[in-house]
Amino acid sequence: MSKSQQEFAAAHYGPRAADYVTSAVHAAGPDLDRMEALLRGRGAGVVLDLGCGGGHVSYRAAPHAGRVVAVDVTAEMLAQVRAQAAARGLKNIETCKAAAENLPFAEGSFDVVLSRFSAHHWQDLGAGLREARRVLKPGGMALFTDTLTPAAAGLDSFLQAMELLRDPSHMRNYSLAEWSAALGAAGFGVREAHMHQLPLEFASWIARTRTPEVMAAAIRALQQGAPDAVKARFAIGPDGGFEIEVGSFLAVAL
Numbered sequence: 224m225s226k227s228q229q230e231f232a233a234a235h236y237g238p239r240a241a242d243y244v245t246s247a248v249h250a251a252g253p254d255l256d257r258m259e260a261l262l263r264g265r266g267a268g269v270v271l272d273l274g275c276g277g278g279h280v281s282y283r284a285a286p287h288a289g290r291v292v293a294v295d296v297t298a299e300m301l302a303q304v305r306a307q308a309a310a311r312g313l314k315n316i317e318t319c320k321a322a323a324e325n326l327p328f329a330e331g332s333f334d335v336v337l338s339r340f341s342a343h344h345w346q347d348l349g350a351g352l353r354e355a356r357r358v359l360k361p362g363g364m365a366l367f368t369d370t371l372t373p374a375a376a377g378l379d380s381f382l383q384a385m386e387l388l389r390d391p392s393h394m395r396n397y398s399l400a401e402w403s404a405a406l407g408a409a410g411f412g413v414r415e416a417h418m419h420q421l422p423l424e425f426a427s428w429i430a431r432t433r434t435p436e437v438m439a440a441a442i443r444a445l446q447q448g449a450p451d452a453v454k455a456r457f458a459i460g461p462d463g464g465f466e467i468e469v470g471s472f473l474a475v476a477l
Contacts, residue, residue: 249279249340253419254368254471258337261366261473262287268334273323273355274341278304278316284337285313292333293318294326323351328358336365343369343386343396352409359476365411368471370421372396373456381445381453382467388442390432402472411474418470425463 258280262270267288272281275293281304285291293304293316301318308316321327323338323345336355345351352367359365372379372395379398386393397405399416406413429439446459453459458466 249277258366259283270335271333273338276300278307280337280339281316285316291316294321296322326354326358330357331360332358334363339368348405352405356410356476361476363476365474370396371468371470372398374398378456385442388438389434406474410477412477413472413474415473420466421469422466
């Protein structure tokens with residue numbers, strides 16, 4: 224029986240759910256700080272954490288919202304979020320198993336939509352963004368954060384190859400231009416865009432996804448054989464560590 228992309232991703236990440244709760248890369252970052260600052264004092268009623276993973280957005284959003292609904296395709300991730308919310312005394316977080324492209328909520332159900340490090344796993348970026356717009360109230364705020372790919376074809380191919388070797392459920396990192404076009408087409412108006420470089424330590428990067436040794440070796444061979452311009456663009460170090468760009472897009476529902 225064939226699996227959809229959502230089922231494939233859920234099966235892949237289920238055994239790895241606890242690793243994303245403890246991941247330093249996911250638990251902190253300037254984008255997460257900026258997100259919480261946007262919510263602070265806003266009096267957000269109902270917040271959607273779309274593709275919640277280990278729940279770090281939900282934990283930051285909960286003190287500033289009436290309710291937070293954490294959505295993910297992976298049941299084990301949602302179980303981790305429920306356990307962490309209880310341990311942290313965050314009683315206003317609830318969970319829902321669903322794909323970004325098919326949300327079980329009525330139009331205009333949310334005051335705020337947040338999504339962080341999730342869209343590169345979606346089967347269809349445009350469909351996921353249209354669903355986010357549908358369930359967001361007109362004029363509501365959305366903040367989408369994800370890793371970006373460079374616009375140059377050679378750099379893009381290199382990054383996608385590394386990502387896919389590491390994680391077979393990876394769909395695509397999108398460029399700044401692709402994000403801008405997709406948000407506009409989905410009915411969002413982009414108000415701000417912030418970029419920052421995210422250093423990734425190779426050993427923990429592959430450990431989180433439990434990448435098989437043969438695939439990790441292939442990534443290292445790819446890095447070592449890359450042109451100097453590629454090595455420089457991604458700041459590839461001797462141990463395989465590298466940097467990837469992260470983009471955060473603040474948008475409103477038009």
